[in-house]
Amino acid sequence: MTPGVARRRPWRAPVLRPRERWFYLLIAPWLVGLVVFQAAPITGAAALAFAEWAPPLPIEWVGSANLELMLRDPVFWQSLANTLVYSVGTVVPGLALGLGLALLLRGQRRGGTVLRGAVFMPVVISGVATALVWGWILNPRFGLLNALLGLAGVQGPAWLQDPGWAMPALIVMGLWNVGVNVIVYLAALNAVPRELHEAAALDGAGRAGRFRHVVWPALTPITFYLAIVNAIGAFQVFTPTYLLTGGGPDGSTLTLALYTYQNAFGYGRLGYASALSLALVAALVALTVLQFRLAGRRVAYVGADG
């Protein structure tokens, strides 16, 4: 290559080099899917939120009526509150439980694979089967949980039929899937450079000190990642409340995803359902931004501390 050519190469507009042509050809399946199954539906949802449509009737543009209705709809606010309670109730304990179990299972020589497998097994079981199994355990008349409580002399509540206990019961069912966090934390723990452990040990740091100053700072990025991914999953909780409680009793387990489903496919109100799904995305974005804020502070603090 002559220096003259290397000095200044004119920008060639959309002419693709052969390799680039291959690149775009090979990613075409994904690009098509991105447009057809992601971009177009999201645009469609945004548009539909300003319409009412109950096929086969023609589509009717209603302006901001759906959004106004939503803000005045007490059921919407209840479902949003329930969704937040479920998300905070599963994500925060889920992170603590995931890390705790990972620390406990780490370095288990005997039966380590079996123990990790047992913790992760619930994750691969379908939501339907999970819901039915837990519905049986929580059964007020025949369930295992109330039998165990009875042994301790406690009269167990009606769980899923009790407005005060249905949501906590759903949260416990959600925490049964904490195996993902355990596996991710195990991998992250293993990625902490050994030299850091050794240096800290030489400095006289004990187990607790090493965790606080070496391990935890290294885990903050993955914790942040898990918090966001777990929150996205928790926000969409549908199967257990659809199958076991139908949102009841007294709307205590009506989540935003279930309310959206009911409006779209139960009441045939596709416009209002789209407005609700936009609200779900907006709430999720707000939560993620909040998490970024909190994490930013936290990471800076840990950095200064360690």
Add this chain to the structure above:
Amino acid sequence: MSEGVLPVGGRSVTGEPAARGSVANVAHEPLHRGGRLGPVRTVLAVLAVLPFALPLLWLVASVLKPVGQFYAFPPTILPAPPSLDNVAGAVALVDVPRLLANSTLIAGLSVAAAAVSASLVGFAFATLPARGRRPLFAILIATILVPPSATLVPQFILFSRLGWVDSYLPLIVPHLCGGAFYVFLFRQWFRNQPANLFESAELDGANPLQAWWHIALPLARPAIAAVAVFAFVGSWNDFLGPLLYLRTPETFTISLGLAAFQGTYVSQLHFTLALSLVALIPVVAVFAVAQRWIVQGVATGGWRG
């Protein structure tokens, strides 16, 4: 490294040396062996894991009980004598082999579609430099975080307009487009192969498509295994998709069939739970065989079931 296996201390799904990213060799981490605390830690770990295993053990115990013991309160612990009457009773009420066959068909086609398309797209992102590749990859990562429920209603409208409702197409066709997380897994894998591998193939006159088929895919068996297991479990367990798109009971998947069964035979819990047990045996079997691939895939970035 031997192909098709993920050896401990070899490469993980990400292609990084397993010593850094893999869970498989956590057990060999010397710094945390536990020392004198070893047995205590083991007991603690077993106790902590018990709540995760107990519901499934209880399911098995309950289903094997004769009906009288099934509804006994306080319950007995073990079935005496164990019997398969509940399973037989449930199987007599609903065409279980049909449900299992439907789920197997959908899951099988989904796995094939996801593995082929995701490996192709991941290969392109890993090996073919092009203008626009970086922003496109950023979009790919961003779509991993888009909640599916945001697109639920318009997607349903789209599929109804296409006349795909009450067919398997809405459950399978989207897999032909790769799936962002699967693409990401393959891209990581191919990036960590020696770069000149694919260049030398090109020098030999192979085009990228041929290089993908003849060189990349045979090397990618561990990544294919991880994606296949993820796609299988995700498809097998999917509930909302079949709930929205399948109408004819003969086409139901096992998950949807189980939910429908529960709605029909509300008072026959012993049959419903027997069917639940039947429904989860195939995934548990897959998990038992493929735990290593699942664990490595999850360690790479979470669960996309």
